[in-house]
Structure formats: C-alpha cells, structure tokens
Amino acid sequence: MNVIGTVGLPGSGKGEAANVAEAAGVPVVVMGDVIREECRARGLDPAEHHGRIAGVLREEEGDDAIAARTIPRIREAAEEGETDTVLVDGLRSTVELERFREAFGDGFTLVAIHAPFELRAERLGERGRDDSDSDLEALRERDEREIALGLGETLDHADVEIDNTGTLEAFRERVRKVLAVGGDAAAPAAPDADPESDGGRP
Secondary structure (H helix, E strand, O other): OEEEEEEOOOOOOHHHHHHHHHHOOOOEEEOHHHHHHHHHHOOOOHHHHHHHHHHHHHHHHOOOHHHHHHHHHHHHHHHHOOOOEEEEEOOOOHHHHHHHHHHHHHHEEEEEEEOOHHHHHHHHHHHOOOHHHHOHHHHHHHHHHHHHOOHHHHHHOOOEEEEOOOOHHHHHHHHHHHHOOOHHHHHHHHHHOOOOOOOOOO
16 A cells, blocks of 8 residues: 655645545545544534644644544545555644654655745635635744644655646646655655646645
C-alpha cells in the first residue's frame, strides 16, 4: 500500500490535488473529517468549533490524536479502493508525520505544495467559502496558527515538493505523476518539481 500525504498552507492547492486523486480513482482520506465528526458527536457545529475541538482531541488523546484516528480510515480506504494508493489530505505537524511513517514505513510519501501568500489569498477570495477567505489579515493569522502547530517544519520534511504557481493543468499533471509513484521511489521526483502549476481549493 502506498500512502501519499499532502501538506500546505491554506490556498496552496491541497484540495485540488485531492480532486485529481479522486478523478484518477485514488481514494482520498481528509484528516479534517475526523474533527468534523467529533464536533457532531459532541453536538457542536464544525464550522464554528473545528479549531477548538482539534485542540481538545490533542489534549485528550495526545498530539498525534488526529493522525491516530485517521490511520484506520486509510487502511479501510485502501481495502475498498481499486488502486494500492491512498491520498491523505491535510497533515499539520511533524508528530502526525512521524505517526504515519511509523504506520506505513517506506510506503508513506509526504508531498509539500507551495504557493506565495498573494496567490493563495487570491484563490481563497475567489473560492469564497466564508468571509475570512477574502480577509488578508485573517489569512495571515491563519497561516501563523498553522505554522505554530508545526506545519512549517512539516513542510521542510517533505519527500516531494510541488511549486504551485503556474497553470492548473500543469499542476494536475504534476500531481498525477506523483500519484503514479509509490513509497520511497517518490523521493527522487522532488528536484524536478514543476514550477508551472496551479490549484483550486486548499
């Protein structure tokens, strides 16, 4: 089984990478779904309490709580899927990364998706899921929160990097190439990451 995790700041293109995977028949497991389900289990609105419940889970079950709850979902998706690859959307910390590497060994590949602040802000503004998507200060604060959780360090530990600043089709093609490569064999792809790439939702 090959497990490909994605990491990136809001608006970088993680969601578009997930779209590409789904279109290719690769199962996608979204780590945020763990938190949304926990919110509902506690009678809370995920839109309002997502961040707080993520923190509560880490306090109650350890810093790797969300990764630990995601691993069974990954195994289930692999069993039910038609390919031997699963994409995991949304790593946040090196603790989560370590948990996945421990669980899947050389079968796990971390892909970092990069885009500059201005481009990410433009994409989020066009997406417009909520008012904060068009608020530059709110995005800066969100970036700071993500980095404080360890996302910046996690980006530094990626096996493959995609510079997502060009065309949408170039980005999609780059993701398709990564999805076709599993385990530690994916690492050599990093040096020639396509700079001409673009994405949609983060």
